[in-house]
Amino acid sequence: xxxxxxxxxxxxxxxxxxxxxxxxxxxxxxxxxxxxxxxxxxxxxxxxxxxxxxxxxxxxxxxxxxxxxxxxxxxxxxxxxxxxxxxxxxxxxxxxxx
Amino acid sequence: xxxxxxxxxxxxxxxxxxxxxxxxxxxxxxxxxxxxxxxxxxxxxxxxxxxxxxxxxxxxxxxxxxxxxxxxxxxxxxxxxxxxxxxxxxxxxxxxxxxxxxxxxxxxxxxxxxxxxxxxxxxxxxxxxxxxxxxxxxxxxxxxxxxxxxxxxxxxxxxxxxxxxxxxxxxxxxxxxxxxxxxxxxxxxxxxxxxxxxxxxxxxxxxxxxxxxxxxxxxxxxxxxxxxxxxxxxxxxxxxxxxxxxxxxxxxxxxxxxxxxxxxxxxxxxxxxxxxxxxxxxxxxxxxxxxxxxxxxxxxxxxxxxxxxxxxxxxxxxxxxxxxxxxxxxxxxxxxxxxxxxxxxxxxxxxxxxxxxxxxxxxxxxxxxxxxxxxxxxxxxxxxxxxxxxxxxxxxxxxxxxxxxxxxxxxxxxxxxxxxxxxxxxxxxxxxxxxxxxxxxxxxxxxxxxxxxxxxxxxxxxxxxxxxxxxxxxxxxxxxxxxxxxxxxxxxxxxxxxxxxxxxxxxxxxx
Numbered sequence: 221x222x223x224x225x226x227x228x229x230x231x232x233x234x235x236x237x238x239x240x241x242x243x244x245x246x247x248x249x250x251x252x253x254x255x256x257x258x259x260x261x262x263x264x265x266x267x268x269x270x271x272x273x274x275x276x277x278x279x280x281x282x283x284x285x286x287x288x289x290x291x292x293x294x295x296x297x298x299x300x301x302x303x304x305x306x307x308x309x310x311x312x313x314x315x316x317x318x
Numbered sequence: 319x320x321x322x323x324x325x326x327x328x329x330x331x332x333x334x335x336x337x338x339x340x341x342x343x344x345x346x347x348x349x350x351x352x353x354x355x356x357x358x359x360x361x362x363x364x365x366x367x368x369x370x371x372x373x374x375x376x377x378x379x380x381x382x383x384x385x386x387x388x389x390x391x392x393x394x395x396x397x398x399x400x401x402x403x404x405x406x407x408x409x410x411x412x413x414x415x416x417x418x419x420x421x422x423x424x425x426x427x428x429x430x431x432x433x434x435x436x437x438x439x440x441x442x443x444x445x446x447x448x449x450x451x452x453x454x455x456x457x458x459x460x461x462x463x464x465x466x467x468x469x470x471x472x473x474x475x476x477x478x479x480x481x482x483x484x485x486x487x488x489x490x491x492x493x494x495x496x497x498x499x500x501x502x503x504x505x506x507x508x509x510x511x512x513x514x515x516x517x518x519x520x521x522x523x524x525x526x527x528x529x530x531x532x533x534x535x536x537x538x539x540x541x542x543x544x545x546x547x548x549x550x551x552x553x554x555x556x557x558x559x560x561x562x563x564x565x566x567x568x569x570x571x572x573x574x575x576x577x578x579x580x581x582x583x584x585x586x587x588x589x590x591x592x593x594x595x596x597x598x599x600x601x602x603x604x605x606x607x608x609x610x611x612x613x614x615x616x617x618x619x620x621x622x623x624x625x626x627x628x629x630x631x632x633x634x635x636x637x638x639x640x641x642x643x644x645x646x647x648x649x650x651x652x653x654x655x656x657x658x659x660x661x662x663x664x665x666x667x668x669x670x671x672x673x674x675x676x677x678x679x680x681x682x683x684x685x686x687x688x689x690x691x692x693x694x695x696x697x698x699x700x701x702x703x704x705x706x707x708x709x710x711x712x713x714x715x716x717x718x719x720x721x722x723x724x725x726x727x728x729x730x731x732x733x734x735x736x737x738x739x740x741x742x743x744x745x746x747x748x749x750x751x752x753x754x755x756x757x758x759x760x761x762x763x764x765x766x767x768x769x770x771x772x773x774x775x776x777x778x779x780x781x782x783x784x785x786x787x788x789x790x791x792x793x794x795x796x797x798x799x800x801x802x803x804x805x806x807x808x809x810x811x812x813x814x815x816x817x818x819x820x821x822x823x824x825x826x827x828x829x
Contacts, residue, residue, distance in 0.1 A: 261628060
């Protein structure tokens with residue numbers, strides 16, 4: 221279970237939206253194998269009946285007063301964009317051509 | 319009042335603050351002295367990714383004017399500071415050590431940065447770090463590593479190696495850090511400086527580029543325990559912009575640092591942190607520090623935290639899982655780099671995203687994102703992320719049981735002294751082991767501090783002792799840290815950084 225094939229890593233990289241080169245894939249397969257073998261140690265811990273902990277502080281429903289306050293203007297928000305047009309982010313095509 | 323050294327960059331922040339308050343020196347003088355030092359030595363140390371001389375001097379002048387006008391100013395007003403490049407700074411580049419954010423100038427300040435500005439601390443520049451804080455050496459910075467001022471061929475720790483080396487090379491009296499698994503404490507240990515990871519939620523995370531949101535905590539870095547406490551008091555406190563920030567006053571850290579007492583305190587030595595894999599010289603300095611604490615009136619016992627054995631594995635599942643989600647925002651659409659895939663006509667947004675993330679992220683970031691994607695994927699979730707969350711609860715329970723017996727826990731901060739640049743770069747697991755003693759605190763959310771314990775006999779390099787306290791009891795770190803620091807400095811005959819080699823001015827950085 222803890223060993224990953226090259227195809228597995230390529231699939232995961234696709235899910236993570238990272239286009240790995242062949243050389244990167246080769247290297248990653250070996251490295252991830254070693255890391256996964258090591259982290260699989262969590263499965264040996266005495267966790268029967270233990271409730272999972274997702275966060276150090278038991279917080280629920282943190283709210284703040286619903287008041288209007290200043291926010292960033294369009295110019296400031298778009299200043300770091302790779303491309304902007306008509307006060308909007310300009311992005312590559314989002315649909316397939318066919 | 320303490321006499322200031324002729325070279326202002328050698329003074330503590332507390333002494334500088336005192337001299338500024340009494341009008342003996344101006345903030346412009348102090349700030350300029352540090353900018354001169356940066357120009358003289360940062361070519362060798364490479365602590366800064368960006369230096370803002372004009373901005374720092376403008377802030378310094380403003381503070382000097384406010385003081386002349388008779389305004390009541392904060393304790394550190396006029397004392398310059400270096401800011402880790404993971405914190406957004408309006409008008410100043412913020413890269414997180416990554417190519418994907420090269421040249422990005424945030425439109426807003428992190429809450430921590432706003433607090434620094436309000437308190438009148440001129441910002442000298444932004445410090446180097448492992449890319450998105452993933453690493454223990456700064457070698458994963460896309461802009462090249464920082465160097466350890468004790469030996470320029472060695473690592474300054476990471477991810478906050480820019481901030482630790484800034485302090486150890488006297489390029490700033492104070493610096494900010496963030497600590498997800500040890501990124502404040504381990505760099506402090508290997509450079510003979512001081513660093514605190516406050517209780518989770520003690521300092522706002524608003525405007526900090528997130529690595530792992532349930533583990534990340536910003537904190538203060540300094541050369542003395544008191545300086546670190548003074549900065550902690552400025553950085554800490556509730557922030558409505560961070561819903562996980564603690565809605566309570568900052569613990570009385572400055573008072574604790576000034577009182578510097580461990581009389582009657584119960585101190586637990588963590589059995590699981592300090593055995594196999596710990597360098598003999600690190601161990602020896604730790605044992606001496608523990609003996610000193612006993613001489614100072616503390617009661618020392620051994621405490622067992624059996625589940626710490628699983629902490630590293632737990633961390634390297636939880637962190638990549640959260641990081642893979644947090645770093646999804648680097649999508650080449652709203653900010654940062656955009657790279658078009660080669661040989662594709664009219665590429666889709668997804669293809670552009672994938673090409674950009676390949677070009678913009680370094681190898682460690684890619685490794686952790688893919689590991690996290692795997693740990694969260696259906697079919698493996700229970701075995702990996704789910705198990706890790708349960709072990710996390712066991713580790714928190716170990717802390718609860720330990721703190722039922724003792725007031726604070728201690729261990730060596732890092733298992734070894736600074737290693738050579740390049741030594742562990744090709745072996746991710748070896749790199750991860752540097753944080754073995756610091757990770758449990760992040761998993762449980764409890765506060766921790768590292769202070770220098772001395773130099774290891776075998777290599778003459780700094781070692782650190784870690785102090786851990788229960789959540790919201792951050793002041794205990796400062797009580798113990800300041801008491802031990804005073805006793806150690808007395809034994810050494812002066813601050814340990816006085817023994818660091820002089821950096822030559824030969825390789826001065828161009829303007």
